Amino acid sequence: MEQWNIHLVDKIYKPLQGTLPLRVLQIHPGASPAPLKCELIPTKIADGIPNDYDATSYTWGSPANPKTINCNGFDLKIQQNAFDMLTDLRHPDRPRTVWIDAICINQCDVVERGQQVSMMHKVYACARRVVVWLGKPDDESRVAMQFAAGLDAKEYTGEMVDFLDYGDSKYREKTYLLRNELTQETDNDRKLAIALVKFINRPWFNRVWVQQEASACLDTDVICGPDVVHWDQIFALAWVLCPPYTTIWPDYFPHTFRASQSNLYAATAIQADKIARFTSTTASTRNRVRTLTLLLFEAHRYGATDPRDKVYALQNITIRDWSTWAPAVSYSVPWEILYTDVALRILKNGWLKLLSRSGRAMHRKDCAGVLPSWVCDFRQRDTSVAEPASELVVHDEWLAGGGPDGYQSGAVPNLTIAARSGTLPKHHRRKIDPQHMSPDLQRFKGPARQLLQTYLSFQCLMMDEIVYTGWTMSDTWGDRKYDDDTIGEMYLGFIKADLDQLASQPSQTYMTGEKLLDAYKLTLIAATDHNDQLITSAYTDGAWDTWTQWLAKRDSDVNDITTSSTPPLNKAVQTSGVYRDFRFAVTKHGYLCLVPGMAQVRDAVAIIKGYKTPVLLRPWIPAPGLHAAASVGKAVLKPGPTAEYFELVGDAYVHGVMNNEVICVGDEFGCKADPTPAQLERTRRAAREGHDGKAWETLGFGDYTRVLATIGMRWVNLV
Template identity: 25%
Template structure:
């Protein structure tokens, strides 16, 4: 080991937009790691000529009948012909009209930009590892003039640099642990905000998973083979890659060797860390995944497709699917990467500093939200989490993040209305199981009314309505589907005869209300185009059969397993007689409230000695208040119901169905006509949109809002709806 002085960092000139880069010097395996460190400006490449490329909608209008077009993960447009036989699509990168101008749909012809712009560098995505495993290794020669100095490298980074080093030429790389002065808090704060630019402008990103082990080369080869067969487009649709004939299924005949190697690869620490997701997703199309030496690599774009397919195929072993499934939405397109999705993902990833649960995904959120988050490692964890919550509220006018609050996870140094993203286990959150079918509109298409947020005492003032008060909390359901079913039986409120003949408060029988609560509204009637959901009639029959004849319960157990029904949730009843289901932590006396701008009802706990102060206990599903009843009242007749339909790009829309007439309408029959000065407008989905959204424009003022003007407090007041004010603490 060479001896020398510890390297002293020279300040970056932020006014010049400087970054540090290292030039990894050539050497053999046993040589010390050597590199020079230098500063350069981080400037984007000169813009190219304006693109003629059409948007998807415009391109679709040019296609003959039976053809559709989608955007693949790579950004290329893929054309699919399903006219003759939907099961045998003909896929192509080329417009079906051979004479159609290719510049109107093809990406610019780009090669790996070796010297397209300066600085030309590669970015390294890797896991730091434990500081205790660090080694003082290598030497740094700055500008070739200073004495030999040394830097502290983690063992994993040292091994990465040894494997990345070329024998005959230098390699320019950006490495966060080296290129950011980790002892300079001000510099670290600033560099966090530039991570998006650093990885986006890199010539290529290298995803270093570690040394070759557990047959990782075979795993990469299997992923590359699978990813090369498929294309992912639109809202997660999978098709065969053009050119190529359709095959039944996309998985090769994976033997035990392939399954074991995939398990070993996906359990590597890279897949468990927070920072790496944004590094990989910000990478360009030339990014590579590497395990060990230069020969053990695969294209990240191909691996990414394979990982997505693994989350969707039932042939894949369950433990393999579970290892990949947290990445499912993030692996598709930018429009899926909303702040709630990213933070709920980050909660169950690892990082040394809990503030990185926020900072580690800022490169993937919209600029509007990222710019509103205070990046400062001098802040407390609670203040960083609060900053993220308020940034999202400011941009979206939504209280959507309240669904991730859980009284049992509340930080002692923060308010109850800020979710605690610090601690999460690999099994997922309790609230996650509640939101699987939570395409609900408990507050309609309303926006949050935040009257005031006093940051000094962490009080958030909001508006809504109190609906009910919890009177009884039952046991929590957990364990196997059979265990969950046994707990459901304990929740039954009455004997069978009473359940089947007594009417629930909002209509229907107690039995139907009980089942709709347990299954969180997941029926074919509510989700008519979703596979795997039973009709209310079939669900009722399956439950009664399982109740009467234990040998007949297998069908219901399978249904429970597929939909994670009631797992880690507790059943509750209210003083008024409503059924409710929620994560554990609720107590008798908690209030069920619907807040403007929050799609799920919340359990709020009154603070003793105050008139309107409440702690957030968590979200809940309460039958009778999931479709806006707290603000709009009951539907005109029992024949009306809300349906949820799938849109494009991970959007969902509501529709109202009158079973007595067979009529469907997008307009809620409980709402008055839209005021003359307002029109509903259509627009492309953006990153900050909620799963269910509508956009309205005022023709007089030009104001645009992603909520219904008929759900504004003043509009509700005109119809006699009395709103309450809540101080969340």
């Protein structure tokens, strides 16, 4: 309930105070323009038996310009969207009973709100059916709803089951409606594509609460104007619009793929939860069960009026709960403390996958250092601007920090790779600007506030300092305005600067045995082609000259990857995000890297045990006037308050270490972190003499002698 109704709390809700845990709303019969009359009545939830109400799922919308209904004899103001939905759901000749959160919960009572949120999954699971209201209709919605109604939902659900069972290889074989070159379709095809893309971008798909609301009940209908279809048909529409690889949609679409991606994935995630809950098809537990950890992993895709709902709306979805660690629902806890608490619980249980959603490059800029760097900012990201950075393209085959036993999907905890926690001593506390805190945090005085001063220690297998960073568009944009005719020229300038740096390297052969130039080309695209497939230098050999010549043309548009004339390598470059969200880098010992755009010289690339991709770390000075080691080579060997600290920046690609090479080398030669000269010489001797002088030939992936000093187990403390 909004503040405009606060004077009605005693009149409407107080007489029903003893009716918890559930109230439903009975809509009296009628038709427009007759006013809406409703009555709040108490009821009970009967588990396993459909109750006599329809649970509604809709978008709250703006509180501006509220509408008035008559509820229990009093005039009650509600949001425009809620009013329009109740008007559409009203029967002309008989009452209709619904559950609607805006009215059935006393929104002015924080305690009741928390209680109701804790049981909301039962409200939807025990309903007779769930009614999804997508908003008022338009011409595109009529086209999209009718198109969705004609899809073979059973076939596409089967494709999703195959993907859940067998992984990415099946996903790349999925049906994709827009697979053909989009600019070569007929006008009718374009009109249909525009209608479907506009429809899937309706706000409902993006709300975090719909993940729970639409997945809890088998009987779920979707309404938009006069059209009603079963939920499975809407899933089918989202499924055929989801590309099996990273892509860019053409300019004539009303929304970009990046802006639409969250809505598409939200719809498919709902179907995954329905499959887990209501089908008996066998599948591996690891892939089929979505734990709270995995749900939170995608939470940034969803919108929420209250940031705390990102946690509270998801923690009751999973049907097999490894998530008994979930915090109690409380809207008195500031969202910054809640997010820190949740991340701490996850990482201390060894669910390191969460790190890919953490780091300064992934944090929204309005939190400005309030959250520790290892905490995931679950709030929705603004896809209309360049920040925060895009995610690194990640593959299941990558295992930089260890094998499958060391990298967990979130289904079960792995305490062997769990983080250790400590509280920063007073003279090392992070200075947090109150202006960047939420109002709730500014007022909050509880002991839980100390969570924001927690550091986590992780087992680190490799670390090396960055000595060169290439360019990104953000470095030069303020100096010169580039257009489609000159961005290609800028790219060529970036490449020339990188090649000049590589020419100064002591060897033109990379540690993998590849030519240094070949390793550089693969690093720019994270060894990934334009269809998200891992590749070797054979992919770039024939494509590099074609691409660079194309860049030199005045009419090349490097941002366009949808036309048949665009070189595939340019599509791979756009997918990797280099020059946009990531930049090329070289480390002290010669690693070639793709790192977040905010990287700078003296940052470090590192590999954390059990985490599948390398990370970028930034040495952190605890407080003004206190000395912090300038070189990352002085990282401490064990966690503790006297340790050197780092901030997590984000994921990185380091060529030649993505497939467990670091662990193999470290184990084979007994590498020590920060070795003394004598220790390093013994390690190098072992590398030269092992297996009768054929150690590197036996390992079979190159000669890593140059980087032996960077390998070895140490602890790093992240603040």
